[in-house]
Amino acid sequence: MADQRVDLTEGDLLKGIMRLAWPVVVANLLQTTYNIIDAFWLGKLGKEAFSAPTIAWPVIFTGISFAFGISVAANSLVAQYAGSGDKRSAEIVSAQSVVLSVFVSLLLIVVGLFFARPILALMGAEGEILDLSTTYLQIILSGSPLMFAMFAAVGALRGWGNSKIAMNFTIISVLLNVVLDPLMIFGIGFPRMGVAGAALATVVSRSVASVYGLYVLFSGRTGMKLHITDFKPRWNIMKKVFSVGLPVGFGNSVTSLGFTFIMGVVARFGPVVVSAYGVGNRIISVITMFSGGIAAAVASAVGQSLGADKPDRAVSAVKIGSLVNFILVSIFCVFTFFFGKYLTKFFINDPQVIEMGEIFFRLVSFSVPFFATMQTVLAALDGSGHTVKSTVVNIVRLWGVRVPVVIYMARAFGFAGIFYAMIISNIAALLLALSVVTFSRWQEKII
Known part of the structure; x- marks a missing residue:
């Protein structure tokens, strides 16, 4: 897989940009499919079940905004280290971006456990919709550590110049979700879980993709090879990632409000x-x-x-x-x-x-x-x-x-x-x- 890396410092720029762009486009389109699948199956349960993810989404998006900010930071820093030829620093930044993403997700889990219901009630949810949206939000946030780790890995790989492998994470996630959604929602081979099943299918599919992503980064098959010691917190590097990613996360949240x-x-x-x-x-x-x-x-x-x-x-x-x-x-x-x-x-x-x-x-x-x-x-x-x-x-x-x-x-x-x-x-x-x-x-x- 190492030969799939696109070196954008040499050669035809247009060709290089398009080679790196098309897997990103495919991943984005697949992500849309992801959302449609959830909506399709939940719609079969009625308007209350269909509304639960919609009500919970603004809170989820706020968390994802900051995870996406870390992904942008990983992309920028890894790309610059890749361009300078400093592969070791690119690997360390990749690992530290994953660590920082997990830290952010743990904060969100605390919010989900203790404040999900009052936040959703403040947003206007009530009755059955409040119950369902609270369940959906808490399950999604509980799976955020691996999900956010995947975002960081995707950003790092795109910066490194290997967007094809990053696309594969999304393919795995979407295909699993296609299979698991109806099974967990309607109880085919699983207990019937309804809205909770949709959330759990999302968490499981993204977690599997994240584990695969970490395996790829550890394997060295992308040209980068991460080691366990790279994940020991290095506060100066995480501070750098945070300083680049925080404005993006804040900006996305404010934009969403707009x-x-x-x-x-x-x-x-x-x-x-x-x-x-x-x-x-x-x-x-x-x-x-x-x-x-x-x-x-x-x-x-x-x-x-x-x-x-x-x-x-x-x-x-x-x-x-x-x-x-x-x-x-x-x-x-x-x-x-x-x-x-x-x-x-x-x-x-x-x-x-x-x-x-x-x-x-x-x-x-x-x-x-x-x-x-x-x-x-x-x-x-x-x-x-x-x-x-x-x-x-x-x-x-x-x-x-x-x-x-x-x-x-x-x-x-x-x-x-x-x-x-x-x-x-x-x-x-x-x-x-x-x-x-x-x-x-x-x-x-x-x-």
Whole structure:
């Protein structure tokens, strides 16, 4: 497996970025499948069971946000050590990122055991839904140590340049979940567990994938070989990982709150607008999985190039990735522009929702390539380890631009104002990201 590593410090940058990007895209698409599987089977139990993960998700996402931040930090630091040729430091950072992830997960377990129910009640859950969502949340959080360890391992491997192995973790996890979900939910070969079964299937499948991931890292088959002694806490290294990852985790949590607020504005216009907005965002999220894969590859390219003392190559990676993303997403959005109503009809066969969905895609499709390009530009900051800057851009583009513009435009133009606000904020976000990358000193490695 060692020959699967992509060295982004030499050779054709475009080819290298695409080789690293496609497994990330596949993993992202599989993750979406993961969520659909849970929703499908729980829907068979009724609306209360279906609602349990939805109610619990904001709390789960907050924890995952910080785990993802550690993953970004591992990607950046490992990539820079890989670029500099310091494999031993890359291995140690990988191990310490896993250790830090486990520490964070243990804090979440404490929260889950003692505060899950009051937190969910504060969010409005009550009765049977409160019972089910509490059970779901506590089981998911109990499995977070291995789940978060997998996130850290994935980030480290992507930084090292081996996204194929990282993709395999997701494949194992999804395939196991496909098998275990109906068995544990409906009691086929297991006790009938309902919502608890869905949560347990998720924990088991991700834990198995995590154990496999740690085995791969210990085996040396990726080019890195971790040792037990690498997992002894090294506070200076964990502090470095934490300082890079914390802004990302904080930014993701704050961003999630922003989108929750916007959803409240959308809900005021009734179920037709909510449905069209929901379908539109789902389609766009699939499109941005492709651009997100390229952005992740660009982050690794930036990290490796800076580690190799090739800042010009890091800049070139950002330019190439941005151009590819703009063109690729533009092609997708031409399709959504002309066939948006058919995409909406695929999900909801309601004439009013279909008409509203067509309006959504006709307006918003134009701006999505700008958002995709922003993802790539911000990858420069994440890959270089300057995550405070990327976090500030993300918070400002949402709370400083989209939220106030949505409020104003919704009042001035009704439901269409929300869609216009998305156009304005996507373009403004790219301009903001470009200005930060152009005028700040990000081409400096942090190792």
